[in-house]
Amino acid sequence: MNITVIGTGYVGLVSGVCFAELGNQVICVDKDPEKIDLLNAGGIPIYEPGLKELAAANRVAGKLSFTTDLRNAVRRSDLIIVAVGTPPLPSGEANLAYIEQAALEIADAMNGYKIIAVKSTVPVGTNERLGSLMRGRTGMPFDSISLPEFLREGSAIQDTLHPDRIIIGADNPGAAEAMVELHRSLTEHVVVTDIRSAEMIKYASNAFLATKISFINEIANICEKVGADVTQVAEGMGYDKRIGPSFLKAGIGYGGSCFPKDTSALIQIAGHVDYEFKLLRSVVEVNQDQRFNVIRKLETIFNGELKGKTVAIWGLAFKPNTDDVRDSPALEIIQHLLDNGVKVRAYDPVAMANFRTLFGKEGVIWCDGALETAQGADALCLLTEWDEFAEIDLGELQTVLKRPILIDGRNVFKEENLIGTEFIYYSVGRPSLN
Numbered sequence: 001m002n003i004t005v006i007g008t009g010y011v012g013l014v015s016g017v018c019f020a021e022l023g024n025q026v027i028c029v030d031k032d033p034e035k036i037d038l039l040n041a042g043g044i045p046i047y048e049p050g051l052k053e054l055a056a057a058n059r060v061a062g063k064l065s066f067t068t069d070l071r072n073a074v075r076r077s078d079l080i081i082v083a084v085g086t087p088p089l090p091s092g093e094a095n096l097a098y099i100e101q102a103a104l105e106i107a108d109a110m111n112g113y114k115i116i117a118v119k120s121t122v123p124v125g126t127n128e129r130l131g132s133l134m135r136g137r138t139g140m141p142f143d144s145i146s147l148p149e150f151l152r153e154g155s156a157i158q159d160t161l162h163p164d165r166i167i168i169g170a171d172n173p174g175a176a177e178a179m180v181e182l183h184r185s186l187t188e189h190v191v192v193t194d195i196r197s198a199e200m201i202k203y204a205s206n207a208f209l210a211t212k213i214s215f216i217n218e219i220a221n222i223c224e225k226v227g228a229d230v231t232q233v234a235e236g237m238g239y240d241k242r243i244g245p246s247f248l249k250a251g252i253g254y255g256g257s258c259f260p261k262d263t264s265a266l267i268q269i270a271g272h273v274d275y276e277f278k279l280l281r282s283v284v285e286v287n288q289d290q291r292f293n294v295i296r297k298l299e300t301i302f303n304g305e306l307k308g309k310t311v312a313i314w315g316l317a318f319k320p321n322t323d324d325v326r327d328s329p330a331l332e333i334i335q336h337l338l339d340n341g342v343k344v345r346a347y348d349p350v351a352m353a354n355f356r357t358l359f360g361k362e363g364v365i366w367c368d369g370a371l372e373t374a375q376g377a378d379a380l381c382l383l384t385e386w387d388e389f390a391e392i393d394l395g396e397l398q399t400v401l402k403r404p405i406l407i408d409g410r411n412v413f414k415e416e417n418l419i420g421t422e423f424i425y426y427s428v429g430r431p432s433l434n
């Protein structure tokens with residue numbers, strides 16, 4: 001198919017590259033000329049393993065191009081995929097200004113029948129609203145499709161080319177069939193639903209995954225008090241097929257650009273129809289508090305006296321294999337430490353630049369490597385489970401720290417790793433070791 005993808009953020013860029021890889025002719029459009037110049041020069045504005053190489057191969061093969069010219073791209077395509085951002089407003093609701101703008105620009109550019117598929121995560125009813133907006137602007141025929149995206153940052157290409165399922169929300173069976181055809185080679189689970197249900201599937205899926213995480217984090221907090229080990233509990237639970245083993249890793253809670261935004265948006269969506277989503281409210285509340293698990297441990301260790309201590313932080317990204325720091329627990333943890341007079345030394349293998357830009361405050365000592373960060377610190381907190389940290393020589397680490405205190409916010413280390421060291425080791429939902 002001839003496809004235009006509007007928006008070269010995570011979802012748009014990965015989708016565009018993967019649709020080209022699948023043999024389609026793809027034009028990726030973005031308003032930001034600097035981004036387009038970078039992409040045309042072979043660069044990639046995000047850190048995503050394998051994406052740069054796949055984009056380059058498809059550009060060279062003539063299947064993928066980048067432009068700021070939305071009008072020309074739309075006119076040359078049968079399918080327009082909308083993947084612009086829907087960031088949260090202060091109320092928690094999704095900001096639809098960008099997607100509405102994109103819909104109007106598409107309408108103005110139309111020169112014949114098109115399928116308009118929305119990949120951005122949008123509140124239930126948005127596709128219909130965008131359809132009406134467009135009909136008010138153009139007499140050209142089109143069909144709307146809700147095509148929610150389930151890729152994860154860090155494994156975006158794998159998730160896109162080998163998805164668990166594809167959801168196609170459509171009113172028109174002909175347009176639905178064209179979308180089924182486009183995705184047929186990817187998975188046997190292509191599910192066609194009505195448009196509103198497809199929009200809801202995306203929110204319900206992210207809300208459910210967030211619920212699993214907050215659930216296991218609460219179990220972890222109880223495990224700490226009763227002397228059980230949450231990793232063993234999660235393993236024992238996960239063998240039950242009805243529960244499943246994934247998303248039961250206890251830690252300092254979820255972050256990123258999706259779960260926090262989508263859980264807040266779903267609470268708002270429910271509120272608009274006079275329904276209070278009590279369970280999801282608790283999920284958000286538990287998650288918000290879970291990051292302070294690390295702080296509470298530091299306070300216990302230092303008898304409530306954090307002032308003047310030096311704390312090393314390993315990991316700033318919201319999870320490993322990404323440079324994304326949006327809603328990363330590290331933001332609030334570091335802020336809390338600084339507010340309490342702690343000297344913070346911090347390091348992340350790839351997310352340093354993004355973190356410094358977003359955090360935007362002075363007072364942190366930014367370091368160039370894991371061991372350098374730990375140098376002279378009273379305690380070390382691991383906040384993101386990068387392989388680099390898991391593979392560190394703990395014997396050597398111990399020699400550079402002022403005190404051998406390790407707070408592992410992601411349960412990276414095992415008891416056997418610590419044998420022969422003097423570490424006082426705290427993790428989440430597992431007995432402390434010292």
Ligand code: UGA
Binds near residue numbers: 213
């Ligand atoms: C998430 C969903 O997994 C994707 O399916 C969805 O497409 C995406 O949001 C989106 O809506 O665009 P992502 O935010 O990239 O993907 O990251 P995840 O791998 O889901 O992790 C989210 C957060 O949960 C991370 O902070 C991670 O550390 C945390 N997490 C995950 C846990 O604390 N425990 C777990 O067991 C799993």
